[in-house]
Amino acid sequence: MQRMTFIVFVFLFPAWCFGQVDSSAVQSADTFLDGIKLGYTPEGKNMISKNAWFTDKQYPLCSEISTTADRMFSTDNPHIEGYQKLLQITQITETGNPKNKKYLLISYKDTVSGQWKIFDLRESTDTELEAFIACKDPDIQVIAGDEVLQSAQYNYFQCGYWSAMTGKLLKSEEAFQKALELNKQDSDKHISQSDLENYLKVIRKITGR
Structure with a gap:
């Protein structure tokens, strides 16, 4: 029974557990998230602006960010992939109390510069x-x-x-x-x-x- 359970697990979650990811996409996302953790400091803003498509968006203030899973995903263009990252974020509320939330990060590569940039970071939801x-x-x-x-x-x-x-x-x-x-x-x-x-x-x- 344990062997069967393991086999089912492998086939249900191949992309999340064993898929290869683009190291440049990971690095861009991690730098962006480090900027988020620094808040609205000059250094934090700079890290965000260099790694995001939309530099004037407001992102959540948070103290801790951990990756739950990440993967590349296909698009309707066979030559383009996206990068998806599921996150657990400890968000700082207006009262100053920490609150844990699940977030989703989506990024795409700039075809001109070759740089990966975050399209959005938002609370996790069923995007389909x-x-x-x-x-x-x-x-x-x-x-x-x-x-x-x-x-x-x-x-x-x-x-x-x-x-x-x-x-x-x-x-x-x-x-x-x-x-x-x-x-x-x-x-x-x-x-x-x-x-x-x-x-x-x-x-x-x-x-x-």
């Missing part, structure tokens, strides 16, 4: 499910009276973001492009034109388009 929900009906707006609570361009932005988090880079680029076009016609106060342009620019640097 989030992408499915975000991309299911992006044209459907949420409206209350005369106010648009959730616009189509915001929906397309969410679709683009979650598609990138799951390795669907072509779909991500198409969604960001659509969000940008819609926002030019009727701007959404919840998302800026510059943010949309930046996300689209990043995806194109990742894909080399």
